[in-house]
Amino acid sequence: MQKKVLVVEQSAHSLSLMSKLVKKAGLQPVGANSLSEAEYKFRQSMPEEFLCAVVDYHLPDAKHGEALDFAINAYLPTIAVTDNNDTNTRNAVLARQVVDYIPKENGQIYDYLSRLLARLEKNKVVGVLVVDSFRHSRQATVSLLKRHHFLIYEAAGAEEAVEALDLHSHIQLIIIGDSIEDAPSTDFISNLRKEYSTEELAIIGVSDSESGLLSAHYIKSGANDVLRKPYCYEEFMCRITQNLELIDNVNVIREAANKDFLTGLPNRRHFFYSVNHSFKNLPAKQALALLDLDFFKLINDTYGHDAGDYVLKHVAKLIAQAFDDVFVARFGGEEFCIYLPLYSAEKAYTRLEMFRKLVEGSVIVFDNTEITVTTSIGLSTRPSHNIEALLSDADKLLYEAKAHGRNQICVRDE
Missing domain, CATH: 3.40.50.2300 (Response regulator)
Structure with missing residues (x-):
């Protein structure tokens, strides 16, 4: 390291x-x-x-x-x-x-x-793609970038550049020269903007022209920024840093909007976005579970709200580790949601039962005090193309699990 x-x-x-x-x-x-x-x-x-x-x-x-x-x-x-x-x-x-x-x-x-x-x-995981038909120009740019730990890729033209973008999802910045193979630089930038927003991919055009018209054309075609040759090294790196920091700042804002502030799990709004974005139609075989911590108010009343927050974070961490391959969220309070697409009722029940036992067997130590907690689970495995309908069904089943003694899974396969 x-x-x-x-x-x-x-x-x-x-x-x-x-x-x-x-x-x-x-x-x-x-x-x-x-x-x-x-x-x-x-x-x-x-x-x-x-x-x-x-x-x-x-x-x-x-x-x-x-x-x-x-x-x-x-x-x-x-x-x-x-x-x-x-x-x-x-x-x-x-x-x-x-x-x-x-x-x-x-x-x-x-x-x-x-x-x-x-x-x-950060640069150790940031890809930068240099697109220029002239090898000596690409190498001059690459030699400057290498000092900053970037993962660097080269392309002579639009076709090679698109292949690199398809292969390397960590590319966050493209530096495009006046002359590239396959297409005019401005046309290539315009086409890139159909696929990538300015918040996810920064584009810097490099212009040899003394006229400001080409620089303006770059910006109007979708470039974030323009460098005009000859430029000094300091200007080159300042502009690269500023454009990458903009992407970082947008990601920080987006993450804050999508995550629950206490547990770090996705929030309810992002949960719906993720599921709906991933599936035009929900799969016929699926399962959705609502989890609620039992007697959570008693934990707050007995040990204090700081202890309650600690318990929530502990359970959230268990959820994140046990269900890292599916959709999870904190819905608010002590309620969590897990969506398991392409899961049979039996497979979903088995996995959730293992998790219920994991929570039951956990001993949470807060301020030298041992706290235990259990969870009630409502599990819906009904066929539906409406995530809200699944949630409504799981909510009813969660209520039944609590009514029948808590610390159990209530499931109905329809």
Whole structure:
């Protein structure tokens, strides 16, 4: 696991501050005040343990960026930080294959560094597709992207690009040059937008034209952004980062809207969306179960609402683990729903009975107190093309399970 970050800073204050940012990103800082100390500490670990390095350009024993050279030659993605933002220093830094260049101008750079560290970790599972008919142009772009841990794919034209998208669902960004095989770039972008929204696939057009007309045409065809050559490396990476962060932010909002805030399970609204999106018509063989925790109010009254929340989260975790291949949701309060498509009544009953026993046998420890809980289950296995009808039937069966003593499954096969 690449969880360590080599932080090389001559200022004790800056070293402490950057180490805190590294920890905030969920990573482990390995600090050093000089090049010699950095070399020593780096040798104390396996190189593969390091995600990247954050290196001051000017150090007491490395006044002209020699520490950057050490980190880069050690195959560490390297973020350069400097006290000076003069042209000579900037050119000297960017002449090296650094991940980014951060002058210590104001407090915002520390926020940017924190985001950059998090981005480097996320990029390990982010696919980027570079589409350009000219190999040397593709390779120039790929060489910049490689510094950031992306999973990179190449295509000369539209047909190859579509194949890559079909094969690799983790592609979140496409960088498209002016010249591609098979189709004009703008037509290809327009066709992509028929399949992929701007919130799930970012498209950056790269234009060689000095005129702004082609850039506008890119945007109107569906591109998220445009880069005009010649561009500087910093602009290139800032635009890529901004577009990927937009997708991340949309996903965070979508996840918050779709998940129950307490248990992390899908909520009722997302449950209906998922089932209806997956099936135009519900299968003839199916099962739907409503689960309700028995005497849950007594748990709240006896141990407190924090204990009740803990019990709900515990049961939700059991549901997520036991039914990770079907549709589950928290419907509210202590009620949960499980939909098992293509399940016979016997198979559904057997699986739910195993789960009922699992809940019954669980001992939940909260604040040094052991709490036990059971669950009543209404199981509907009737043929229906209406999920609401199944829920209504399961709800009646759940009521019967409670009326007949709780901690049991009530099922009716129609």
